[in-house]
Amino acid sequence: MAALQSGAPAPADITVHGQSRVLEISFNDGARFRIPFELMRVYSPSAEVAGHGPGQETLQTGKRDVTLTGLEPVGNYAVQPSFSDGHDTGIFSWDYLYFLGSQQDKLWVDYNARLAAAGVDRDAPMAEKAGSSCGH
Template identity: 50%
Template sequence: MTMTPTELRVSKDRRVLTITFDDGARYALPSEMLRVLSPSAEVKGHGPGQAVTVPGKRNVEIMTVEAAGNYAVRIGFDDMHDSGIYTWSYLRELGENGDRLFADYERELDEKGMTRDRAERPR
């Protein structure tokens, strides 16, 4: 399977990153999904069981997309998170499996009493 993108485009409202691969596959990735499923250590942790559930990011916007070598991009968000390096293969995985991964994220939020709209737990 090929993993080379031919186009990356951020929507005018800064809420969707569209990526097109050289095999014709094209995915529209919402900014919220990119943010909460960031491959950064801040979100994924440094080892098994250290992942963090990130609430309150429904309205997050993409501020920057910068090349990271020829294999990835670093995405900066308006909440100042910018430490994730999104490889082409990870972006493809999000394109192919994003609906399931985001549904898992929403279940985690619910189980932890968190929401997509609020960064804190309700009191």
């Protein structure tokens, strides 16, 4: 995961809103986003979710009520959230959080389209994966 590029927006403030289940993040360029925990979880940059390359993504379901149980800094370029469903392997760079915040309307549309294409409901429990090759 690359560090921020020179001149890229950096976070000025991060607040976890547990009750409303959103991560509020403001950047030094004036942008402010309220990113739902569910969106963070279904778009986690981890190998478990994103896979090891294009086409290897695992569609996440049943994450509507997921909460953050922890949020740890990773150097000065990212945070690593721990989610209530046990997922804690995604490292969210400032660039990636900015992307999630600025593109969340499109990401929700894409997520719902992927759910529809797979014929699964957003609230369905995750199917068990047999023989996961990345040790998750």
